[in-house]
Amino acid sequence: MMDIFHYLQPVSEEHWRRTEPVSKPFARIARLKPEQVASYIFYHYQYQEERPGDGDKYGMIALHENLMFFYSESPATIEPPPYEGKLTTSHTPSEWQAAMDPHFIPWEEESGHSLIWLEIPLLFQLQGNETIGGEQVR
Template sequence: MQRHLYFSQLKVGMEEIFRTAVRQDHEYLRGYLQNENVLSVSLFLSGRYLCLYMETYTGGHNWDWPITYADWLEAWPGEQGSRLSIPMLDIFHDGVPTDPESWRGSRQVDDRIGCIARLKPDMAASYIYYHYQLQEERPESFNKTYIIGAHGTFLFSYREHPAAVGEMKRTGKLSSTNTPGNWQEVMDPHFELWTDAAENEKLWRSMHRLL
């Protein structure tokens, strides 16, 4: 079982048209995703930014939007031609699933939450360093569903509520204990603030869940 994060961007002026299309195509998209061996998916929107969280049976997955969505989405160049979505780099995950049953089981999910943030370009390496250190020093320490992906200096985080903490925690790859106790104080300087957001969303802005 694998987890994936994808990023897409709407063309200018296409937000409402896209929202309507997703609502109308709900059953079609469900079938399309099932044919792609997708176990679980959540799609989030903020302005022109689209972020998708996905769980699949196997790794090596390379999902993309149906070609009918090309009228609304920007195309991105890639090794095998243009794409309507691009995989994000996994730069932090609190938990690592092994199989669907142990990952989900009968666990209750009240909400699926997606947020976006922007890194200062000169702070990207520091941000990744601290997060890998936390990930491997304290695995599954607060919410095993929490994951952060990156595309350039753009960040997307996904988590499920209530928080899920694994009973059988994996062993981290680091034996050190260097993760700072004043975590938020250390993190704050890494972000390019959202100037048009509410005070509690200056760093991480909430996205609207479409699917």
Template structure:
């Protein structure tokens, strides 16, 4: 999972440039071991989900896309960074549980965490990941960078059996009233008649 950002006013231009370069870029990524890719956007924010055959790859944006992206502060080896990795903080299931070529609608969503609740959010999600693996959708995962958290999932959830508990503590940690405990961790995007909107679904700008 990666995060990038377009320059002000370049959101549409970036999406068009990416679409025009999609065929050759997809071929390049596949040559580097990327077997699946979904890119989502909200405003100037761009979020990437890759499925890879190995631990990672040294990928690059298409050359026509780079001028439309903000260079991230700091550099590595003197090179500008146009995307930064997100911290992997939650997997409901394991990648090998998915069958090749079997994927439904790919959904990317975005939320904001209160800085004071960051560690608590990760703590509870790690506990649930270990105590109740595959409890709702084995494709679901969450990445974090600064105050933003990005989730990816495929709908409908593929058929699966609940996984075996990976770890046991002296007493269960995952709360039964999960949503009530989670809500105070978020900075809502807005309010609706049904309550605060914590997650917003993003637009998909590329998927293969």
């Protein structure tokens, strides 16, 4: 999957290292209309470069064809960006949801409270200093 959006990008290993306990991860998927993929990427690039750090430090969106994957954590890790965005404009739509809705193919059945987002259930979560295959996970 290609990274098409992140609230904050890692600038170094130290910057990305966690200093607090891991928050609860959550993920969801949505389907984009094929003819709207470029527009969706454009708006999200504009948002991330006009407003870096405007959400969960570890929040990101990836895309495979027209299947979109969103990852974030709760509670969110919010911190100021250690860099300036690449854009000095302010064109990100103020009515974000209204600008995004036309991009999606709704699911046939409501998922929780949405026809757009399909929640991915959390099956397990590593906490702290576990090891996988003899390697310590941080």
